[in-house]
Amino acid sequence: MHRISLILSQARRGGFTWEFLLDKMEVEFGIQGLEGGYSIRTFQRDLTTIREVYGIDIQFNKRLKKYLINEDDSEPIRMHLLESLDIINAFELASDLGQFVFFDGRRAGGTEHLSPLIGAIKKRVKVRFRHFKNWIETEDFREVSPLALKQVKYSWYLIALNEKEELRNYGLDRIHDLSTTPQKFERPENLNFKEYYQHVFGILNDSTLPVENILLHFSKQQGHYIRSMPIHPSQIIEKDDENGLIVSLQLKINHELISEILSYGDQVKVLEPEVLSERVRRIANKITR
Structure with missing residues (x-):
């Protein structure tokens, strides 16, 4: 697991050469107190395991002369789940986690x-x-x-x-x-969940609601976060300058979206549509009363 985690970590950071990986493996073996070395044969077996078990294809790029993730042949959901693998392996290295690792009080129950x-x-x-x-x-x-x-x-x-x-x-x-x-x-043969949730923020999809073109203006400080962590896959950056960040979203206006907007406080302004701006304004006024 530690070998595979190390390979995946280096591949996600932009790739690696065999020599670089070998040095990393020797350091890892020392941390783990393991004896023996790491061979190219074992490395090839690890790549096969990563491909078959994790759905991630790592290939040698002859032009760049290093190993890279072949995203065309790797399952997108597997790439997302690698974050969990990083956390698991990091915590396996440590005891007394409560001394220096602090979790949010909210947990994904169930x-x-x-x-x-x-x-x-x-x-x-x-x-x-x-x-x-x-x-x-x-x-x-x-x-x-x-x-x-x-x-x-x-x-x-x-x-x-x-x-x-x-x-x-x-x-x-x-x-x-x-x-x-x-x-x-x-x-149901005609049910495609990617399309079903394409214009929905959250879990509730009301079929009677229209898809709106939403424009949000974020402060310059908050804009850095929104740029790196988009609110929704439909997010497009319309303007990015000293005055802040303006993004457009193609979404239905539901309670979950309004709650998300309100969570940014005075760091966001609703530019369009007016119906969304008014709903946010009404709720904000009630909060202050």
């Missing part, structure tokens, strides 16, 4: 359901669980057809067809007693 739900989605079998609704404090027994999983900030959601074949989402942190059933279901 992550223990991810593996069985992914299995059910791939096998196309229904799942059964008790679902706790925070806002009415009751528990419902559900038997649904799982279609996809979506992460929004700190939370994971199951997207599924309920008993009435209606598309619904369920927070994994509110799912209890999850079990798979032997009952098969047919996945």
Whole structure:
């Protein structure tokens, strides 16, 4: 795991030569207290493991004379999950983490359901669980057809067809007693979740809402963050100068988007559309009263 993590880390930093990697491996072996060396043969086996297990293809670039990630043949979702691998391997090196590693108090509850739900989605079998609704404090027994999983900030959601074949989402942190059933279901052929969430911020997609061209103006300081961490994949930088950053977004106006905008406080201004500006203004006025 440490060898693979090191290879992936160096590849993501712009690539590496065999000689550079060998030096890094020797240092790593010393930290881990491991004996023996690292051979080109072992390296080739590690590349095969990375390709087959992690879906990341690392190839030698003859022009640059170093090993690079071949993004055309690497699965995008795997690239995203490498961040988790970095965290796991970093924490394995340390004891007494509480002395110097501090986590946000909020946790992504329900992550223990991810593996069985992914299995059910791939096998196309229904799942059964008790679902706790925070806002009415009751528990419902559900038997649904799982279609996809979506992460929004700190939370994971199951997207599924309920008993009435209606598309619904369920927070994994509110799912209890999850079990798979032997009952098969047919996945809707015309349902493409990339398109379904293309113009949505968050998890709620109201089909009655239009897609709006949204213009947001951020302060110069906040603009650095928004530039490196876009609000949404549709984000386009319209203007970037001493007066700040202006970005456009193609999104539906929902409560989650408004909450996100409000979270930036006085570092953001809504330029367009007026309906969004007015809704943000009304909520901000209520907060100060």
